[in-house]
Amino acid sequence: MKPSLDWQIATVRAVRSETPKVKTFTLSLPAWTPHRAGQHYDVRLTAPDGYQTQRSYSIASEPERTGEIDLTIERIETGEVSPYFHDVIVPGDQVEVRGPIGGYFVWQASRPEPLLLVAGGSGVVPLMSMLRHRAAARATGPARLLYSSRTLEDIIYYGELSALQDGQASLGVYHTLTRAQPAAWKGYTRRIDQPMLAEVVRPLGRSAQAYVCGPTLLVESAADALVRLGLNRAQIRTERFGPTNLAQGG
C-alpha cells in the first residue's frame, strides 16, 4: 500500500511537563511512517456537534524512534487546541492526526554542511528533532544551537540539551535569557542580535546550513543578520509563528 496522508487515530501514551507552559505528548501511531527531522503533524479535534478544527505541531522526536512520535505543545492562553491538550488530554486518550508533513524545513544527518540552529521559545521543537536525529545517527559534523528563552524555567529540554552537549564534542549549545537570569548565569542575557549570531556562527564557517524557528520578529531579525554575516539566502531556512503585531517572545 502506498503511504498516504490519511487521518489516523493515535493513542496518547505519555504526557510530560517540560516547562510551566509546555508539555510533551507521546503518541502511538497505528500507521507510523518515518519522518524527516523538522516535519510536523496535523491534529484534528472534533466536537460532538461535528465542529472540527485543526492545528499543526512540530515533531520533537527523532525518526529513529519507531511506532510513535513526541509532539511538544506550548499552551496558548487564547488558543482552542493547545488548552485542550494541556487541560483535557491524559494518557490513554485518542487523538486524530495525519503526517508527517513538510518538505523544506527538514534536515537529514547525511548532510555534510555544518549545522546552525537558531530557536526562540517553542521554536526549539523541530530543531530538537534534528539534534535527536543527529545523535541517533551518530553524526559528527559541527553543529550549534543558539536558543532564546525568557527565563531559566522557560527553557524546553534544558537537561537533555546539556547532556547532548556533554556527550558530543562537535555540538555547542548556547542559551540566551531575555527577561531574567539566575545569579550565576554564564549565557547571553539579551535578545538574539547580529554580534551574538556572529560569535556563534563564525566557527562553523560560511558553508553552514541554518534553520531558524520561533516568533516572527525573532526569525526576521535573525535571518536578516545571517544574510548580513555572509550566508546565502538558500542556506537559511525559516519557520515563523505568531502574528507580526506582537512583541518578540524571546
Place this chain on the structure above:
Amino acid sequence: MPDRFISRGFVGKPRPADQAGRLPPGQYLTDGFPVLSAGPTPHISLDRWTFTLEGLVKNKVTWTWAEFLKLPAQRFVVDISCVTKWTKLDTQWEGISVDTLLKQVDLDPKAQFVVAFSHEGYTTNLPLSEVVNGQAFVAYRYDGQPLPPEHGGPARLVVPHLYFWKSAKWVAGLRFVERDQPGFWVSAGYHDHGDPWKEERYSSR
C-alpha cells in the same frame, strides 16, 4: 467509514453566527496576520523593482515601479486562508487586477497555466482560468499602508480563493505556459491546486 471520531471533552470555541459559512473546513479565525515564508525576507528597493509578463505572449512587457503605479488600481476586500490553518476575514488591499495586466499583452491561445515568480526565486503555479475574471490581483497596499516586506512588499500576488501560498510574495512577474509546472511548495509536498473549501492541502504522495 466507521462512526465519526469525537475528541473526548472537546467543545471548541463559540462560533459567531455572522461568520458562519465563511470559515473553510479545518481553519480557525485570526485577527493577526501571521508571516510564513521559507527563508529570509528580501528587502527589494523600489528603484530595482520590476514586474514582467512573459512566456506565451506576443510581446513581453516589463513595468518599473513608477510605471506600475500608473496602471488603473482597484480596492479589494477578501477573505484569505493559509494552509497552516488560519483564515482572516475582510482583508483590505489595493493593487492591479490581473485582468487589467492582461489587457497590456497579446496572450497566445496555447497559454493554459501561469507561473508566478518572485524576486528571490520563489515560484507558484496556477491555472490561467483561476487568475482571470476578477479572481487575482497584484497588491502593493494592505490596510491602507504600503505592503511591508514580510508580507511580500513591494508587491505580492493575491489569489484569495486558493490557499495563500499561491499568493506569491515579492512577485516579479507572471509567466504564461502551456503545461502545468509544479511550484516551490508543490515540490515540497503541498497540493497542486489548493482550494481551501475542498481542503486541498497536501499532495497524496
